[in-house]
Amino acid sequence: MQQHATITEATFIHDAKSRLTPKPRRRPLHKMLVSFSAAYFVGALATDITYWQMPDVLWERFSIWLIVAGLVMAGLATIAYAIDLAGGRRIDRPAWPRAIGYALAVLLSVINAFVHSRDGYTAVVPTGLMLSGLVVVVLLLTAAVAMALAHRQRVGG
Amino acid sequence: MNHALKISRSAKLPRLAALLVTVAGLGLSGCDDHAGDPKMQIGANPVLPALQQYFMPPMAVAKVVGWGTETPAVAQGLQVHALATGFQHPRSLYVLPNGDVLVVESNGPKAPIDRPKDIITGWVQSFAGAKAKDANRITLLRGSKPDGTPELRTVFLDHLNSPFGVALVGHDLYVANTDGIMRFPYQDGQTSITAAGTKLTDLPGGPIDHHWTKALLASPDGSKLYVGVGSNSNIGENGIGAEYERAAIWEVDRASGAHRIFASGIRNPTGLQWEPETGKLWAIANERDEIGPDLVPDYLTSVKDGGFYGWPYSYYGQHLDPRIVPQRPDLVASAIVPDYALSSHVAPLGVAMYTGTDLPANYRSGAFVGEHGSWNRTPLNGYKVVFVPFSGGRPSGPAQDVVTGFLDANNHARGRPVGLAVDKSGGLLIADDVGNTVWRVSSSNPHSASNN
Numbered sequence: 001m002q003q004h005a006t007i008t009e010a011t012f013i014h015d016a017k018s019r020l021t022p023k024p025r026r027r028p029l030h031k032m033l034v035s036f037s038a039a040y041f042v043g044a045l046a047t048d049i050t051y052w053q054m055p056d057v058l059w060e061r062f063s064i065w066l067i068v069a070g071l072v073m074a075g076l077a078t079i080a081y082a083i084d085l086a087g088g089r090r091i092d093r094p095a096w097p098r099a100i101g102y103a104l105a106v107l108l109s110v111i112n113a114f115v116h117s118r119d120g121y122t123a124v125v126p127t128g129l130m131l132s133g134l135v136v137v138v139l140l141l142t143a144a145v146a147m148a149l150a151h152r153q154r155v156g157g
Numbered sequence: 158m159n160h161a162l163k164i165s166r167s168a169k170l171p172r173l174a175a176l177l178v179t180v181a182g183l184g185l186s187g188c189d190d191h192a193g194d195p196k197m198q199i200g201a202n203p204v205l206p207a208l209q210q211y212f213m214p215p216m217a218v219a220k221v222v223g224w225g226t227e228t229p230a231v232a233q234g235l236q237v238h239a240l241a242t243g244f245q246h247p248r249s250l251y252v253l254p255n256g257d258v259l260v261v262e263s264n265g266p267k268a269p270i271d272r273p274k275d276i277i278t279g280w281v282q283s284f285a286g287a288k289a290k291d292a293n294r295i296t297l298l299r300g301s302k303p304d305g306t307p308e309l310r311t312v313f314l315d316h317l318n319s320p321f322g323v324a325l326v327g328h329d330l331y332v333a334n335t336d337g338i339m340r341f342p343y344q345d346g347q348t349s350i351t352a353a354g355t356k357l358t359d360l361p362g363g364p365i366d367h368h369w370t371k372a373l374l375a376s377p378d379g380s381k382l383y384v385g386v387g388s389n390s391n392i393g394e395n396g397i398g399a400e401y402e403r404a405a406i407w408e409v410d411r412a413s414g415a416h417r418i419f420a421s422g423i424r425n426p427t428g429l430q431w432e433p434e435t436g437k438l439w440a441i442a443n444e445r446d447e448i449g450p451d452l453v454p455d456y457l458t459s460v461k462d463g464g465f466y467g468w469p470y471s472y473y474g475q476h477l478d479p480r481i482v483p484q485r486p487d488l489v490a491s492a493i494v495p496d497y498a499l500s501s502h503v504a505p506l507g508v509a510m511y512t513g514t515d516l517p518a519n520y521r522s523g524a525f526v527g528e529h530g531s532w533n534r535t536p537l538n539g540y541k542v543v544f545v546p547f548s549g550g551r552p553s554g555p556a557q558d559v560v561t562g563f564l565d566a567n568n569h570a571r572g573r574p575v576g577l578a579v580d581k582s583g584g585l586l587i588a589d590d591v592g593n594t595v596w597r598v599s600s601s602n603p604h605s606a607s608n609n
Contacts, residue, residue, distance in 0.1 A: 055482050057396040061272060068273045114213050117274040119394035119447055120469075120480025122210055 028089045030080035033073050034102060038139050040070030041109060045132040051124050060124055063132070064116040067109055074106045097149055101142025108135045192450035195500035195538050199556050203498035205473060208448045215450070216278075218285035218532045219540065219570035224592050227571055230562035234517040236601040237560065238305045239594050240586065245292035247588040247595060248370070249507065249576030251323035255346060256581035257299045259313060260588065260595055262292035263320050265369040266335060266362075271395070285532060285570070285591075293317045295332070297348055298595070305597070311348045314341065318362075322373025324382060326411065333371035333384060336362025338409065357382075358414040361403050365389050368403075370506070374429035374438075375411075382409040383419060383438060385426030392445050392480045393469040404468050406440060406460055422466040422492060428508035428576075430524065432459070435550035441505040441526060442495070444472060448480075450534040451501045457508065457524060457545060457552070458495035467492040497552045502531035503539030507577035507588065510547075515583025516600050523547040525559065525585055527574040540564045542574050542587055542598075560587060560598060 044066040051059035084091060112131035116123050197204040231237045244262050251259040270276055294315040300308030314332065322333035330343040330350070339354035360371055368387025375382055388404035389395050406426050408419040425443040432439050438460045444453035445468065453472040465488055467474065469481045474494040477484065499505055507527030511520055523546040528539035542560035545552050563572050572592025580586055585598040 057394060060394075064272050064274075111212070113273070117214070117272065118210060118480070119391045120478075121482040122480050123394070125482075127210075 028080075028084045028091060030077045030084055033077035033080050037070045037073035037077055037102075038105075040066045040073060041105065041132070041135045041139065044070065044112075045129075045136050048124050048129045048132045052129055055121060055125075060116070063124065063128070064113065067113045067116055067132075071106065071109055071113060074102070074109070077102075098142060098146045101138060101145065105135050105138045105142070108138065192534055192536060192538075195503075196555070198451060198454045198498050198500040201497060201552070203454045203473070203500070204451075205454075205476060206449060206451050208452060208476075208479070211447060214447050215533050215535060216281045217535045217537060218281060219530065219537060219564060219568055219573075220284060221591055222565060222569040222571060224571045224594065227562070227565075229560045229572070229587075229596060231598055232557065232559050234519075234601055235559070235598055237596055237598045240305065240597040241298055241307055241310060242592075242594045244296065244588075244593045244595065246289040246590045247296075247575070247593065248590055249321050249323070249372075250578035250586050250588050250595065251325075252578050252580050252586070253325060257297050257348075258307075258578070258580060258586060258595070259323055260296045260298060261320050261323060261576070262294050262296060263317070264289050264291040266291075266319055266366050268367070269365060271365075282532070289590075291319060293319065295320065295323070299348070309348065313348065314350050319369050321370040322384065324373045324375040326375045326379040326382075329411075331357065331373060331375070331382060333360065333373040334362075335366060335369040335371060336360055338371075338373070338382065338384065338414075357411070358409055358416060360384065360407075361386055361389070361401070365395050365399055367391075367395065368425045368443075370425075370427055372427055372429050372440075374431070377431065377436070380411055382411055383407065383429050384409060384416075385423075385429055385440060387425035387427070387443075388468060390469075391447060392478060394480075397469075397481075400469070406438075419462060420460045420464045420466065422464075422468045422470075422488070423460075424468040426460075427506045428526075429460075430508050430510045432547070432550050433510055433512050434522070434547070437550065439508070439510070439524070441499075441508045442466070443504055443506075444501075445469070445478065446502070446533055448478070449501075454498035454501045455503050455505050456495035456499055457497045457505070457526060458493075461493060464493045465491050466495060473498075497545060499526060499528070499543070499545075499556065500538060502534045504529040504531065505539075506575045509577040509579050509585065511544075511579060511585070513579050513583025516585065516598075517602070519546070520544060520559075523552075525577050526556070527577045527587060529573050529575055529590075530563070530570070537564065537568055540570065540573060542577065542585075559585075560596070563589075563592075 044063045047059045047062040115128045229237050246264045247260045248263045249261040295313045297311050297313035298307040319335035320332050324331045328343050330341045332339045337359045338357040340357050341350050341354045342352050367389045372385030384407040386403050386405050389399040404424050405421040406419045407416045409416040423442045426440045428441040430439050440460050441457050444455050470485050471477050471489045471492050474492050505526045506529045509525045525544050527542050530540035531538045540563040543556040544559045545556045546554045572589035574587050575590045576588040578586045587596040
């Protein structure tokens with residue numbers, strides 16, 4: 001188990017190289033979808049900040065559609081994750097910190113979608129903006145923790 | 158893997174979980190829905206609770222069940238019967254000088270989807286019968302058979318565009334489509350108009366057209382038309398540019414079609430009437446949503462020339478709405494408090510100042526108001542026709558229930574009252590856009606009741 005985890009992490013880090021060489025397992029489906037989801041949430045923070053500085057409804061609309069798109073992607077990622085598990089595709093280790101972090105980001109984004117569905121200025125300022133920021137912080141922390149753990153495992157393994 | 162789980166549990170989770178709970182609490186705290194007694198919000202001094210912002214806006218629409226063999230309930234001394242049934246979403250009524258009744262069958266244009274919320278709202282409203290096909294026509298009813306139904310029923314005017322208000326001046330019949338006032342030639346006794354109309358003026362219509370009904374009232378001398386033009390949003394969420402010349406009562410010059418804003422800041426003025434004693438203009442208005450079950454009370458008010466009534470910046474005078482930025486303190490300072498609150502979310506869509514003599518004496522001076530009923534409040538509010546007594550040209554007491562029973566015991570909607578009119582013999586007519594019926598209320602005293 002430990003041995004195997006080391007190998008997969010190594011291939012993950014050197015992704016570009018691994019693409020050229022045959023792998024023992026196929027690339028996971030869900031990873032790309034997770035990246036899309038995260039990108040949408042980051043985008044929503046950007047449009048929220050813009051709206052806060054320049055309250056034109058256009059930015060508010062961008063935000064809510066970006067959040068919803070992020071949630072749809074997260075839903076698809078969950079399905080893809082299940083397919084990956086069932087299909088025996090490679091899952092990056094350790095998986096739990098990531099899963100918990102992403103789940104938290106999605107949960108916050110669901111709340112954020114409701115706040116962003118309010119009418120007018122208070123759909124964004126202050127609660128919506130705070131939530132969008134918090135989601136990005138959670139995503140960054142998740143990535144940082146996952147990376148640190150992966151590094152530790154690799155060194156320790 | 159166990160190792161990782163342990164780390165995330167010990168270090169990350171509690172802090173994040175605490176954050177999550179805090180944030181969720183922030184939002185959910187707005188969910189406490191303690192709707193007060195609507196009676197506290199009727200009259201000149203409604204109790205206005207603190208504003209609240211929802212995490213999840215409440216949607217409580219009454220499921221449509223239809224009337225079956227039931228009829229509405231009426232107050233003592235009155236009786237009610239179905240004048241005619243089988244309409245397509247009848248919204249407003251107009252009585253011609255010869256006694257013919259015009260029934261405007263209309264529904265709003267298709268709402269655009271600008272936000273994910275619009276998809277959900279559209280879906281919920283479809284349960285309340287709001288998505289009925291737009292007939293875009295006016296049906297004429299004439300005379301009365303022994304059973305109380307009309308002797309003649311014809312399509313009076315067809316191929317309109319979400320019509321609502323109607324006004325006859327001499328031989329000119331004006332119909333307020335959602336995007337313009339049309340003039341049609343009318344001869345006394347005519348049962349169908351086939352002539353093409355002439356546009357008097359454009360009115361603010363699409364592409365959003367959030368509040369689409371355009372109420373219409375001619376001045377007593379016939380020189381001016383007053384038009385109720387609703388806002389293009391709940392609270393400016395479509396941008397202030399979309400509100401140009403909306404949330405206002407227009408005064409249109411009948412000869413030239415030129416207009417000026419007679420009064421502004423009235424979110425959705427859905428009915429206009431002259432108060433018979435003072436000759437002043439009165440309006441009913443639908444106020445804003447999503448800041449609580451008891452905010453903001455809809456109202457009945459006299460309309461002052463040049464008056465500003467708050468929307469979107471404030472309500473009931475200087476109560477600021479934080480959802481609109483930038484604010485306009487200059488306008489808010491001048492905001493007029495409406496005369497008479499009808500309580501929150503009742504959705505008044507029809508008003509008739511009673512000048513007839515058929516109904517019992519206690520209805521001889523005052524305004525009937527058709528309350529379509531709430532869609533975002535628990536318990537439901539409205540779904541009835543009330544009477545606001547007037548004395549000396551001002552409301553003089555609490556609103557009384559006149560026609561009820563639009564909801565059954567399970568809070569399902571048999572129908573929903575909309576436009577009102579007083580017919581030639583003094584009966585009160587009620588358009589019911591969910592029951593697809595026009596009801597006639599008359600005195601139960603056989604000496605004065607004319608139709609039964």
